Amino acid sequence: MARLGMLIDLSACVGCAACAVACKMENQVPAGASRLWIREREVGTFPNLTVEFRPEQCNHCENPPCVPVCPTGASYQTPDGLVQVDYNKCIACGACVAACPYDARYINKKGYADKCTFCSHRIAKGQQPACVETCPTYARVFGDLDDPNSEISKTLKAAGRQDVLRPEMGTRPKVIYLNAPSKKGLTQEVTRHD
Amino acid sequence: MKLERRSFLKLSAAAVGAVSVGGAATLVSRAKAAPWYTQEVRQVFSICENCFWRCGIKASVVGNRVYKVEGYKENPKSRGMLCPRGQGAPAQTYDPDRLKKPLIRVEGSERGAGQYREATWEEALDYIAKKMLSLKEQYGPESIAFFGHGTGDGWFVDFLPAAWGSPNAAKPSVSLCTAPREVAAQYTFGRAIGGHEPIDWPNTRYIVLIGHHIGEDTHNTQLQDWSQARKNGAKLVVVDPRFSTAAAKADRWLPIKPGTDTALLLAWMHVLIAENLYDKAYVQKYTVGFEQLAAHVKPYTPEWAEKETEIPAQVIREVAREMARHKPKAVLPPTRHTVWYGNDTQRMRALYILNALLGNYGREGGFYIAMPPYLEKYPTPPLPLEPNAGGCSGPAKAESEPEGYKPRADKGKFLAKSTAIQELIEPMITGKPYPIQGLFAYGINLFHAIPNVPRTKEALSKLDLYVAIDVLPQEHVMWADVILPEATYLERYDDLVAVAHKTPFIELRMPAHEPLWDTKPGWWIAKELGKRLGLEQFFPWKDIEEYLDTRLQSVGLDLETMKQMGTMVQNGKPWLTDWEKENTLPFGTLSGKIELYSEALAKAGFDPLPVYEPPEAAPEGFYRLLYGRSPVHTFARTQNNPVLMEMEPSNSVWLNAEEAQRLGFKAGDYAYLVNQDGVREGPVRVKATQRIRKDAVYITHGFGHKAKGMSLANGRGASDSYLQTRYTLDPISGGAGLRNNYVKLEKAPAPRLKSVVQILKERRA
Numbered sequence: 014m015a016r017l018g019m020l021i022d023l024s025a026c027v028g029c030a031a032c033a034v035a036c037k038m039e040n041q042v043p044a045g046a047s048r049l050w051i052r053e054r055e056v057g058t059f060p061n062l063t064v065e066f067r068p069e070q071c072n073h074c075e076n077p078p079c080v081p082v083c084p085t086g087a088s089y090q091t092p093d094g095l096v097q098v099d100y101n102k103c104i105a106c107g108a109c110v111a112a113c114p115y116d117a118r119y120i121n122k123k124g125y126a127d128k129c130t131f132c133s134h135r136i137a138k139g140q141q142p143a144c145v146e147t148c149p150t151y152a153r154v155f156g157d158l159d160d161p162n163s164e165i166s167k168t169l170k171a172a173g174r175q176d177v178l179r180p181e182m183g184t185r186p187k188v189i190y191l192n193a194p195s196k197k198g199l200t201q202e203v204t205r206h207d
Numbered sequence: 208m209k210l211e212r213r214s215f216l217k218l219s220a221a222a223v224g225a226v227s228v229g230g231a232a233t234l235v236s237r238a239k240a241a242p243w244y245t246q247e248v249r250q251v252f253s254i255c256e257n258c259f260w261r262c263g264i265k266a267s268v269v270g271n272r273v274y275k276v277e278g279y280k281e282n283p284k285s286r287g288m289l290c291p292r293g294q295g296a297p298a299q300t301y302d303p304d305r306l307k308k309p310l311i312r313v314e315g316s317e318r319g320a321g322q323y324r325e326a327t328w329e330e331a332l333d334y335i336a337k338k339m340l341s342l343k344e345q346y347g348p349e350s351i352a353f354f355g356h357g358t359g360d361g362w363f364v365d366f367l368p369a370a371w372g373s374p375n376a377a378k379p380s381v382s383l384c385t386a387p388r389e390v391a392a393q394y395t396f397g398r399a400i401g402g403h404e405p406i407d408w409p410n411t412r413y414i415v416l417i418g419h420h421i422g423e424d425t426h427n428t429q430l431q432d433w434s435q436a437r438k439n440g441a442k443l444v445v446v447d448p449r450f451s452t453a454a455a456k457a458d459r460w461l462p463i464k465p466g467t468d469t470a471l472l473l474a475w476m477h478v479l480i481a482e483n484l485y486d487k488a489y490v491q492k493y494t495v496g497f498e499q500l501a502a503h504v505k506p507y508t509p510e511w512a513e514k515e516t517e518i519p520a521q522v523i524r525e526v527a528r529e530m531a532r533h534k535p536k537a538v539l540p541p542t543r544h545t546v547w548y549g550n551d552t553q554r555m556r557a558l559y560i561l562n563a564l565l566g567n568y569g570r571e572g573g574f575y576i577a578m579p580p581y582l583e584k585y586p587t588p589p590l591p592l593e594p595n596a597g598g599c600s601g602p603a604k605a606e607s608e609p610e611g612y613k614p615r616a617d618k619g620k621f622l623a624k625s626t627a628i629q630e631l632i633e634p635m636i637t638g639k640p641y642p643i644q645g646l647f648a649y650g651i652n653l654f655h656a657i658p659n660v661p662r663t664k665e666a667l668s669k670l671d672l673y674v675a676i677d678v679l680p681q682e683h684v685m686w687a688d689v690i691l692p693e694a695t696y697l698e699r700y701d702d703l704v705a706v707a708h709k710t711p712f713i714e715l716r717m718p719a720h721e722p723l724w725d726t727k728p729g730w731w732i733a734k735e736l737g738k739r740l741g742l743e744q745f746f747p748w749k750d751i752e753e754y755l756d757t758r759l760q761s762v763g764l765d766l767e768t769m770k771q772m773g774t775m776v777q778n779g780k781p782w783l784t785d786w787e788k789e790n791t792l793p794f795g796t797l798s799g800k801i802e803l804y805s806e807a808l809a810k811a812g813f814d815p816l817p818v819y820e821p822p823e824a825a826p827e828g829f830y831r832l833l834y835g836r837s838p839v840h841t842f843a844r845t846q847n848n849p850v851l852m853e854m855e856p857s858n859s860v861w862l863n864a865e866e867a868q869r870l871g872f873k874a875g876d877y878a879y880l881v882n883q884d885g886v887r888e889g890p891v892r893v894k895a896t897q898r899i900r901k902d903a904v905y906i907t908h909g910f911g912h913k914a915k916g917m918s919l920a921n922g923r924g925a926s927d928s929y930l931q932t933r934y935t936l937d938p939i940s941g942g943a944g945l946r947n948n949y950v951k952l953e954k955a956p957a958p959r960l961k962s963v964v965q966i967l968k969e970r971r972a
Contacts, residue, residue, distance in 0.1 A: 025434050027422035027452050029838035030854050034294040037850055038275050041243065044853060044967035055450075059863070059897040060462050064455035134244055146277065149288045149427050150434040194455070 466822025496804025536572025549935025
């Protein structure tokens with residue numbers, strides 16, 4: 014089976030949010046919720062500066078904390094390695110929302126937890142996720158990390174610096190950031206407040 | 208172009224299957240929530256309208272709603288990708304705040320008081336036509352001015368005024384944006400730069416951006432190409448008083464003192480010539496005036512420039528040498544918004560001359576030569592006037608007016624031939640050189656585009672007729688006598704868009720569904736008005752489909768075929784070598800070459816070589832007001848779009864962190880911005896940052912709306928335009944230099960506003 018993942022090249026990303034808006038439209042994400050958002054942080058002092066533009070979303074972890082906490086089995090991993098929610102089994106208890114160290118989930122008022130699906134409905138049609146397709150800076154690569162001939166595997170192999178968010182959590186994210194602009198790696202992570 | 212039937216069935220089956228697992232109660236609610244893409248989706252080709260890059264898009268439509276738009280590969284503007292504004296643009300069509308019916312200002316009520324009654328299209332158009340004809344009789348056709356912006360502006364700013372007989376037609380994209388660079392390009396290369404800046408990004412090795420905000424002005428293809436160039440290993444130098452997004456990606460950032468760019472350009476030329484680093488063969492073959500240029504730049508050493516620009520002489524020298532090392536694949540692209548300090552044509556001339564010394568115009572890795580596609584006009588009887596408004600691809604051509612017609616009201620104030628929109632306001636107040644008593648505003652935001660808002664308001668209050676054609680109840684719209692609600696870009700056809708490009712092309716906008724409410728497309732409004740004005744002969748086509756079909760016949764197509772294609776691409780002649788094969792050169796100057804020294808400017812009494820003028824100093828205690836773009840907003844057009852406003856609900860004022868500390872502003876604090884004339888804007892959040900010099904502050908353009916009917920936009924952030932009560936007229940291009948305005952910051956309370964999300968949640972409930 015495939016092991017689907019995503020690369021985000023931070024040396025290319027300009028934080029324009031085309032991905033975030035495409036996601037909002039494609040998935041008709043309700044106001045006040047987001048499946049994909051951008052952080053922007055400056056590092057350094059004038060004039061020796063850098064800025065990190067960093068899109069964040071569900072990491073489709075290989076070891077996802079949101080799955081074992083689910084009391085109904087609504088949160089699950091697909092054989093392709095996607096972390097998904099079965100809306101019909103979900104009782105909107107919020108355990109997964111609390112368990113996710115990336116704040117990637119929200120409760121949809123219709124009565125279920127929701128988040129980035131890597132646009133599984135598009136993948137099923139052979140398309141790229143909406144965020145990948147629209148990115149005007151070619152910052153994103155989506156594909157099968159287990160296929161050595163896939164673009165994602167080749168890009169990863171050739172890449173310089175690689176980081177994931179909060180590696181100390183042991184979640185093994187499959188959203189991998191390339192070329193963090195700061196020498197110290199990804200900027201400090203803080204909890205997102207909407 | 209429907210989804211294939213089989214995949215559609217498969218998808219709906221999956222959705223139904225999933226739902227049936229749930230209980231009876233959830234069955235109903237979740238069946239209702241079946242995502243749009245599981246339904247029958249039609250796909251329609253169109254052109255984005257959320258900025259004027261005009262990307263070709265495919266709209267996914269279910270019933271009377273577009274859920275998603277995407278680029279498509281065959282379109283050279285989008286190439287299958289879109290920026291955030293394009294992605295979010297459909298949300299405007301379903302904005303409950305839209306103008307929904309024609310409105311007529313209540314008789315006896317004041318302009319700006321916002322009192323209106325609903326009217327039929329018939330009544331509204333009759334009202335306008337009657338007033339126009341009476342103004343024509345009393346003052347002449349030139350007494351009505353036509354302002355507009357957007358893909359539909361051709362009907363109201365080019366075609367209608369030319370048919371009607373008024374030369375006073377203007378677009379903000381000229382004198383409030385591109386005029387200096389376009390006029391400078393004409394005097395240097397004898398060609399336009401054009402709306403799609405013709406840089407050969409894929410092949411360039413060294414890029415120098417001066418005040419050019421790629422990544423913040425998300426012009427889609429430009430952002431793609433620039434990103435690709437960087438991936439290919441091109442070096443990037445960014446000259447900007449602010450650590451812009453582009454600066455964050457740069458190999459070198461030169462935090463220049465605002466307004467001193469020409470000094471830097473002259474010093475770079477000095478180094479290239481003094482150190483013999485310029486492209487001698489190119490200069491000899493394709494340019495005139497090198498000797499004069501060499502003598503002219505001799506005194507402008509890097510040491511001299513360091514004093515003006517605050518960039519170390521050594522850095523200036525190094526960058527010049529690096530440019531030279533990469534020539535001709537080193538390029539200094541012209542930015543779009545070039546109306547900065549009032550001497551802007553000369554700065555743009557300096558930029559082009561430097562490019563010419565690098566030998567890059569018409570060569571790979573530099574500027575390609577853009578050609579317009581072949582496409583004929585619809586054969587109407589000859590119009591009394593030539594369309595005069597120009598556009599972002601350059602000035603108008605009309606040199607003189609036919610007998611019996613008055614010259615444009617701003618003629619003689621500056622050298623260029625195109626109309627300067629801000630210079631047409633004064634005649635509305637003074638009646639000089641002749642009265643302008645009527646105004647059409649199509650798509651343009653009069654208060655967020657034209658500097659000196661108090662003057663604009665005074666002018667509006669004096670008019671005999673003011674007509675606004677728009678989709679939203681913007682503040683200036685609610686001053687009009689008659690408001691005509693236009694259908695949005697997803698609901699209408701427009702004229703074909705023909706783009707000058709490396710591969711010239713034509714693209715089509717067609718409606719995704721019928722106009723919502725009682726709104727009408729621009730072409731229909733123009734034709735119906737034309738009929739009432741006795742101009743039927745200029746609108747001989749039955750409807751827009753016949754009009755488009757006829758034009759498309761001239762390139763061997765028809766409308767039905769084009770509807771399946773969206774875009775038609777033609778061949779171009781991008782390189783000098785393509786022209787030389789035909790024994791010609793592309794330069795439309797008097798000499799037929801690139802004019803380093805401009806004889807034409809000398810004859811007109813201007814400096815034939817660019818001269819540096821130091822910028823005016825800010826008054827004590829004030830910061831220079833700089834402004835730019837947010838990647839998710841366009842001008843003042845998108846601040847009521849629910850999706851884009853959720854992404855970025857307000858602007859903030861960038862203030863150097865040390866200055867913020869000195870003034871006592873902490874994170875999260877708000878300020879009023881007060882300009883040199885006492886105009887106050889805000890409250891606006893203070894962004895204390897390392898990313899800007901101490902002598903300037905910066906805000907993104909387009910916020911600070913004061914339109915009660917725009918429930919998301921109203922009252923959020925600060926407007927740079929309202930703070931631009933002054934401008935410096937560029938005597939060559941007619942551009943209004945906007946960066947000679949200054950502000951100080953005063954502490955302000957946080958604004959008491961419902962959050963955008965709160966308003967959107969209440970709408971849903």
